[in-house]
Amino acid sequence: MNRDINSREDLLTIVRDFYESLFQNEELKHFFEDFKEEKALEHHLATLVDFWDNTLFYSGSYKKNAMKPHIMLHDQNPLKNIHFKHWLALLTKAIDKNFKGENAETMKNRALSIATVMKIKFGIE
Numbered sequence: 001m002n003r004d005i006n007s008r009e010d011l012l013t014i015v016r017d018f019y020e021s022l023f024q025n026e027e028l029k030h031f032f033e034d035f036k037e038e039k040a041l042e043h044h045l046a047t048l049v050d051f052w053d054n055t056l057f058y059s060g061s062y063k064k065n066a067m068k069p070h071i072m073l074h075d076q077n078p079l080k081n082i083h084f085k086h087w088l089a090l091l092t093k094a095i096d097k098n099f100k101g102e103n104a105e106t107m108k109n110r111a112l113s114i115a116t117v118m119k120i121k122f123g124i125e
Helices: 008-024 029-035 038-057 067-076 081-098 102-122
Strands: none
Touching (some): 008 038, 008 081, 029 038, 038 102, 067 102, 081 102
16 A cells, blocks of 8 residues: 655655656647756756645745646647646546555645636636
8 A cells, every 4th residue: 555645755756757647648748848858847846846745735835826827828728628637637647656645635636626726717617
């Protein structure tokens, strides 16, 4: 049985797995071309770890506006419901592959909440 998510290192494991899957996913990979270069990817993954660290553990490590880059992305290349379905499935798979427990479930539930809010904000049904 896998243990629960307890640290920034655990979050890094998840986001690394998640991005490996994103780069292979036909529905999503075009959104992530800017992160193919290693330095850009590492910087982005660190930002994601800060976000999830703050979201799960209230660390205060994330100080940015998480919606702003997604609004810009949507304006350039509109997001659709299918994109959110794939995003959630891949994130859930990355979490479940490595972790099990209350924090793992909380991360999946918060990801669903985030996706729901984004879809509402973008007018996606």
